[in-house]
Amino acid sequence: MLALDQVDAYYGKARALEQVSVAIAAGEIVCLVGRNGAGKTTILRTLMGLLPCARGRRMLDGVDVTALRPHQISLGGVAYVPEDRQVFPNLTVDENLAIAGVAHRTGYWTRTRIYELFPLLQEREQSKGLSLSGGEQQMLAIARAVMTNPRILMLDEPCEGLAPLIVRDVRDAIVAINRRGVAVLLVEQKIAIPLQIGNRIYVIDHGKVGWQGRTEDFRRERVAIEQRLTV
Numbered sequence: 001m002l003a004l005d006q007v008d009a010y011y012g013k014a015r016a017l018e019q020v021s022v023a024i025a026a027g028e029i030v031c032l033v034g035r036n037g038a039g040k041t042t043i044l045r046t047l048m049g050l051l052p053c054a055r056g057r058r059m060l061d062g063v064d065v066t067a068l069r070p071h072q073i074s075l076g077g078v079a080y081v082p083e084d085r086q087v088f089p090n091l092t093v094d095e096n097l098a099i100a101g102v103a104h105r106t107g108y109w110t111r112t113r114i115y116e117l118f119p120l121l122q123e124r125e126q127s128k129g130l131s132l133s134g135g136e137q138q139m140l141a142i143a144r145a146v147m148t149n150p151r152i153l154m155l156d157e158p159c160e161g162l163a164p165l166i167v168r169d170v171r172d173a174i175v176a177i178n179r180r181g182v183a184v185l186l187v188e189q190k191i192a193i194p195l196q197i198g199n200r201i202y203v204i205d206h207g208k209v210g211w212q213g214r215t216e217d218f219r220r221e222r223v224a225i226e227q228r229l230t231v
């Protein structure tokens, strides 16, 4: 559905991605792993159209969308939750969700279903964004993205800095969202969660794809991969 094909991307004169090809197909959970500064966030930003492809192409449903703007990619059914969990601090949880659902695709995901997915958010329905814990903010950021009824959900380190019990809730929510037909592209610095829920894994290394394959192959080849790359 969504792909980069042999893409180079730059910040100013510094090349951040070199000949990167990644693809997400319908129904998949695909994970990007790799050390600090490897280029994982840059791949999400480039897929979303926030960063131009200096070389190569961005594809959506087999169509070249290299020239499209982020809002056009978004209308194509791609949602992106950046690492800094953007929620409106002065709006309640309920208002944050109401706004996210406006002017987007209608579909399975409604506020009621979001609250079934994240019961913790329902308990905090009338609380302002700024009063939420880190875990609740992350859930709300994911919930806002899901309210747009995306076909593809891109998440940048959603479990970073969260307590283990909350990590489990977020992980289970990602799986539940995927089971409803949403393809997921998940960035994680560490390999633990990708090993649990990923169908496929890309190891990003110095702006390139260092390894890619099915999760079961990663498991089998793990020692060799980790000798060559930092995972």
Ligand SMILES: Nc1ncnc2c1ncn2[C@@H]1O[C@H](COP(=O)(O)OP(=O)(O)OP(=O)(O)O)[C@@H](O)[C@H]1O
Pocket: 011, 014, 016, 034, 035, 036, 037, 038, 039, 040, 041, 042, 043, 189
């Ligand atoms: N806004 C920016 N301006 C200039 N260089 C940047 C910018 N953002 C990232 N970079 C550089 O691009 C490279 C890739 O960064 P990126 O944020 O994609 O890595 P990452 O894999 O997401 O790392 P992390 O795990 O720390 O989030 C790094 O060398 C980084 O320093």
Ligand SMILES: [Mg+2]
Pocket: 040, 041, 042, 083, 156
């Ligand atoms: Mg990052």
